[in-house]
Structures are given as C-alpha cells and as structure tokens.
Amino acid sequence: xxxxxxxxxxxxxxxxxxxxxxxxxxxxxxxxxxxxxxxxxxxxxxxxxxxxxxxxxxxxxxxxxxxxxxxxxxxxxxxxxxxxxxxxxxxxxxxxxxxxxxxxxxxxxxxxxxxxxxxxxxxxxxxxxxxxxxxxxxxxxxxxxxxxxxxxxxxxxxxxxxxxxx
Numbered sequence: 503x504x505x506x507x508x509x510x511x512x513x514x515x516x517x518x519x520x521x522x523x524x525x526x527x528x529x530x531x532x533x534x535x536x537x538x539x540x541x542x543x544x545x546x547x548x549x550x551x552x553x554x555x556x557x558x559x560x561x562x563x564x565x566x567x568x569x570x571x572x573x574x575x576x577x578x579x580x581x582x583x584x585x586x587x588x589x590x591x592x593x594x595x596x597x598x599x600x601x602x603x604x605x606x607x608x609x610x611x612x613x614x615x616x617x618x619x620x621x622x623x624x625x626x627x628x629x630x631x632x633x634x635x636x637x638x639x640x641x642x643x644x645x646x647x648x649x650x651x652x653x654x655x656x657x658x659x660x661x662x663x664x665x666x667x668x
Contacts, residue, residue, distance in 0.1 A: 505623035506586070507541045508610060508642060511552035513629035513649030515574065523562035528570050530577060537653035538583045544661075547586040547617055551609045551626070551636070555594035564592060586617055604628075605635035610642060627656055 512518045517529040538548060550571075556562045571588050578585060589609035593600040602608040614621055626637030626644045634644030643663075645656055 503620035503623070504547050504618055505545060506547040506549050506613065506617065506619045506625075506642075507538075508549050508551050508613070508624065508626035508637065510604075510626075510628035510630070510633045511550055511588075511590070514627055514647065514653070515550065518629065518649040521556040521561055523556060523566040523570065525569060525573060528573060530574070531650060531652070533652040533654050535578070535581045535583065537657050538578065539581065540657050542583055546624075547619065548583065549586050549613050549617075550588040550590075551604065551613075551633075552588070552590040553603055553632075554590045554592055555597075555603070557592040558594040558597040567592075587613065589613070604630075605632035605639070607636045607639035610636060610640040614640060614642075625660055627653065 509515055512522055515531065515534060516522060517531060519527060522528055541548060554567050557564050557567065567590060575585060591600060591603040593603050610626065613619060621641035624642045626633055626642050627647060628634060628644065629647055629649040631646065634646050637644030645659070647656060
C-alpha cells in the first residue's frame with residue numbers, strides 16, 4: 503500500500519487571493535518545492551484536491567485552471583517533483599450540487615482506490631475546515647494550516663507523528 507500527502511491548492515500551494523485563475527496571479531508559496539521534495543523522499547505520493555467553483559460561477563473557464571495546473575506541473579517537474587494527480591471540482595452549491603466538492607470526499611476516495619493508498623498513513627493539508635472534513639470522511643488525517651504559510655512545519659509535524667507511532 504502507498505501513502506499520500508493530499509494538498510489543497512489555493513493557500514497551500516499558491517498564494518491565496520480569492521479566485522486565482524490568471525497565470526500572473528499564481529504565485530507558488532516559499533518552501534513549497536523544498537517541502538514537497540522532502541515528502542516525496544519519504545515515499546509519499548503527492549495529490550492535489552481543489553475546489554474551483556469560479557468555473558460554475560462563470561468567473562473563469564476550465565481552460566484557465568488547466569493552464570495554471572500545467573504551469574504548476576512544469577515548475578514541480580523542474581525540481582524532480584511528480585504530482586500523481588490534480589483533482590478539482592468545477593461546481594458551486596449556488597449553481598449545482600455534486601459530491602466531488604469539499605467537504606465531500608469523492609476525489610480523496612477515488613485516489614485511495616486508484617493509487618492503492620493506505621488512508622491511515624496519509625495526510626491532507628488544507629487551509630479551510632472543509633479540507634479537514636473531507637479528509638476525515640475518507641479516513642485520512644486532516645491538517646489545518648493558516649493560508650499562505652510554510653509547509654516546513656507541517657513536514658516536521660508529520661515526521662514527529664510517524665516517529666512516535668513506530
């Protein structure tokens with residue numbers, strides 16, 4: 503069985519500014535590259551799960567999101583970091599209903615099955631309570647962080663958890 507680090511996008515990977523859909527507004531947070539390298543070296547798969555409701559609200563297009571995600575993938579690849587997948591929900595409850603939007607856990611559950619991930623050895627890092635709620639619905643440990651903060655402390659926290667359970 504594999505283990506994974508699930509990551510919210512806005513506020514965890516890139517600077518949270520509201521609806522981020524323009525490349526010039528997509529700023530990768532400091533320490534992200536270094537921390538993802540550390541997680542990857544520890545054997546974690548890296549999976550992004552994000553709500554992108556601006557699509558349903560017609561604030562931007564799915565192609566805008568894809569452009570940002572391709573940019574992210576290329577930047578991470580330059581640093582030998584591989585994302586296993588990027589899942590994003592295009593819905594918003596004011597426009598339509600779905601089970602892929604966090605706090606629902608469809609994308610996490612899909613990842614667990616698709617990549618043979620042990621939920622008990624995996625973590626979801628998010629900056630909103632709905633991220634933690636989605637994680638826990640799927641049996642993954644949710645970690646709530648302050649938006650736009652460094653992930654280094656989270657890596658150290660997870661390392662401490664792992665070492666105390668050995």
